[in-house]
Amino acid sequence: MADDTKSRTAHLDLDTPESQIETYMHRRAAPAREEETYLDANELVLNMGPQHPSTHGVLRVILKLDGEKVLGTECIIGYLHRGVEKIAENRTYTMFNPYVDRMDYVAAVSNGLGYCEAVEKLLNIEAPPRAQYIRVILAELNRLASHMLWLGTHALDIGAITPLFYTFRDREEILKIFEKYCGARLTTHAFRIGGCQYETYEGFEQDVIKFCKFVRPKIDEYETLLTTNRIWVERTRGVGVISAADAIDFGVTGPVLRASGVKWDLRKAQPYAAYKNFEFDIPIGQNGDTYDRYIVRIAEMHQSLRIIEQAVGAIPEGPIMGKVPKVMKPPVGEIYHSIEAPKGELGYFIVSDGSTQPYRVRVRPPSFVNLQALDKMVRGALVADVVAVIGTIDIVLGEVDR
Amino acid sequence: MQQFLNYLNSTQTPGETGNFAWATIYILIIFGGISVAVIAMNWLERKVLAHMQVRLGPMRVGPHGLLQPIADALKLLIKEDIMPAEADRLMFWMAPVIVVITAFTVFIVIPFGPTHAVTDMNIGVLFMLGVSSLGVLGIIMAGWASNSHYPLLGALRSSSQMVSYEIAMGMAVISAILMTTLTADGAGTLSMIQIVQAQDKQQMWFLFRMFPFGFLAFFIFAIAMVAETNRAPFDLPEAESELVAGFHTEYSGFRWSLFFLAEYAAMLAVSSIAVTLWMGGWMRPFSHWLAGDTWDAFFSFFPAATFFLLFVVALAGTVRMPKHAAFKIQKAGLGAFALVLGGIGVLLLIPPVKDRIQDIYWFVAKVSVFMYAYIWYRGTFPRYRFDQLMKLGWKVMIPVGIAVLIVVAAAPAFNFVW
């Protein structure tokens, strides 16, 4: 079995003895001789992060370089570990709800949606249709917001500083809708177990439709700046390639998987909330490179707008809160429920012991799993590509570390 | 004293006449002017970039952030001077000095007018190319002396980038120099002043000479000069998202500000060279097409008009400022600034000043177009990757440069000149 491991994971540089890994973690020790400096090594070990402009938070990547060529990487994560899963064990089901917003804080609504649906499943109830439509609209708006933030920061990593401001400006409109709907912009806590806490405000539909009309030309503007720009194309095409088979092997999900050509989206494969009522396409790429991931996400933004427009026109009347017990005590059992978060498959594995507090909540974070493929994607590339690939995986360290 | 002032009517540069006093004055004026230009450029870059990015830019220090660069300069001066413990102290200290010296030395040969240069060397272009490429030494020293990985990578990138683009730049420059031989007397020159005069004699900027080859050469130079000065989209040596700050990662405070100063001075220098070689230097636009006293008089009002325009803009800004107690001082400041601009405008209407300022005005105006372009590129383009930059340099720029050079060199031999 060990041999098997070696062959299948040869690209991971797992053969490096542990002692050696230690050495490049602790290279900060003073050199042995006075005339010897850190630069005397044949391989350059570059410590990128945790305070680096483009590691999107506190990711630390140790790069082993030959000149500028990357020989291997090692991710050191956990700087933002807050023990969300442990917190869950000490909170009731309702009380844990706001915490999930803090994992992937740029897609808080999706996190909340996944959690609420998982607990609802465990309680064997379902949110009323109206609540489900509201959930879909907000989740898709959140997907747009997340993709916009991704696009801005990704472009910034590649050196285009301007798209960042355009995307943030347009994301602001989404946040305004969130603020009007539930009173918070980022960590929304928009949904409750069993439905939604808040009824739509007056003018919600108009706001959303207005936003859709507003944002379409803006997405075209991002494309004007980037899609055909030769520098952008050169920087992204053929960079960080991951094949479909590798992507599946690495458990990569979301746009990264779809860019490799796997047409798989949980919204279609196992529809949750009200997604089965809407028509939309799953954009896929062919090459699985950074450019394809960019194209896929841009296309997803258009598809999200499509879903939002369909949903907003068809919000059914009715209650927004299902019949939930006042004291939430799901029967003994366990459930795994996953949704298609902007970053990939976001799953919640909840074990109930019949009390008011979950016995165990496991979050399957898409960023964490996707980040694992970084090494595969950047090996043999240049330092600048590492930055581009970290950007294109679209990680949020709050979710990676939880 | 009379003799001293008589120089004002001289037709030669102080360097040529050996007028040491005036040379010193010129150097001081250029040094001061560049420093002011860098400060202005700093503010403009922030403002223009901000507006491209739907932001406001600095607004708090002074009206519309006009005093922001000064505040920043002060902050940099009083910052703690940090030198990494394992840095090579001498090299670390020398690196910014070398970079600044080389960046400023180039200005010796740059002609702001037929007489407005410190000196007119007969090898002006060669001197310029030689000195400006020395700047890379300082960058390598900075990268090496920091004894750190990011600066080292930045320095290595910088050196290879500069060396590669120097060649393309040289090709473009040589084709411009070859064009100076197209004048009636057939004599070529390397002197910056005579290059402009050659354009005058040929009644055409070299930009349009042998179209499109003059333009192509200019285009290659325009790209290479962005790469030479390490600016976006070729800012790999200091690529923020990759190498943190590249070769000056370990620098802070005043030393860092020297790098900053040198970068902007270098930008001004290469833009000045481009203007001199291809855009007719101090010549006003359409100097031959729209010739005649009337047109001369018309164009001579441009300097004053520019300042009046700025005056109006500043005044409008003053009027549009919110009526709020917090804005009292800012309003007064901006109003005063507007008045100063207006005053300069009036001053430029006085005949002797008006006549003497023409050359400098047109030169500066042309350079500022380049400066704007620098900011504009930065606001629009992503950054090249290192190998792509090299590919562009070696596989596109240099072959095209050589092709242009061959055409420009060969065409006159067949008496085929347009």
Place this chain on the structure above:
Amino acid sequence: MTFKELTRKVLLLDLLQGLALTFRYQNPKEIYTEQYPLQRPRVAERYRGAPRLGVNAETNETLCIACDLCALACPEHLIVVTSERNPNTRRKELTTFTYDLSRCMFCGLCEDACPTDCLELTQDFELASYSREGMIWDRTTLERGPQPTKYER
């Protein structure tokens, strides 16, 4: 590569389009920045900001019935309610109410739990404080809102 693409590439149309876009955006009308202290953001009606304990407008009596539901709903356990039973009316009356804003994540669960609509999260969003102690609001602060120190020269 089609002829059209080739022309685009040679004439740098892709780059020029981008340049045109950024050039157009220099129009000052496009500026999105708000200058915060002077331009106040308009927060939404449902905004969850500073907590506040409601009082009866006429009698100035607190609406709080000291039921402790908010304290129990709070995921961070940052609300402490103490009460004592009034011997005359046999009702619990609120004595102290502390709310630790520094730990609050503004989830709104306390607001939802309140049966009398007494505790609510208001639209006040300026909650900075010079000290950690300043972040712990007592009953007076919660009822009257924070009283910022006014510095005058």
Place this chain on the structure above:
Amino acid sequence: MANDNPQDKDHLNPHPEKPGEAQRTGQSDPTLEQWTGATSAPQPAPPAGQPPAEASPSLPASDKKAGATPLKPEEAATPKPAAQGHAAPAKPAGPAIQPWSGEIVERLQARFGSGIRGANTYLGQNYFVVDPSVAYQVLALMHDEEEFDYLVDVTAVHYPDREQPFEVVWILYSFSRNQRVRVKASYGENQAAPSVVSLWVTANWLEREVFDMFGVRFDGHPDMRRILLPEEWQGHPLRKDYGIIQQDQQWVKINLGIESGQ
């Protein structure tokens, strides 16, 4: 502090005066049955054709087949809330663990016999409980022959009162079948679970995280180090016996040299 008084958790309902509440307070709600009926339907298009987990009155714990039924003994010690009158009507019709019969189950049972301790469906989700000794073979078979090509997650649950306290859960997904299956196996304190990095590369970090959080070692893992917590961390936080407050006090004392305020 959180779990000291379960009686008072009844306020955790949304605000009574918010919209939608009028519907909710009505005791007989015809739509409820509708919704619950919809929920208990199986996952969309499971090709293996499991029976839908219908609402049945049998209690979950009564299913003896589930050798690893998640009822944990300490739950009995938890004080039952006394005043539950208001919550009683809303109690959902208890979904039950149903035996799961399908082709995969048959094939696996044929291959491993008693190694497969149980194959069940709960709320439309299928899972195997397997003997720890055959876990790797089962997973390898799932990967190689049953086309479960995507390992969604590896995680664990700690049941301190059990003989083998660590229940490791592998969540598998098959793209071709559009089906999710969980495989569970329990391991003892010093027992190592098999690593599946050789089957799915993605297991690498996931297993490291389980090791980090639970201290469950994975045999054959190429790089069994902590991942989220620093190397020198003491203890494994997601174990039930891990004292958060003690740990925090200790850490603050050692690293900051002050008393923590906890």
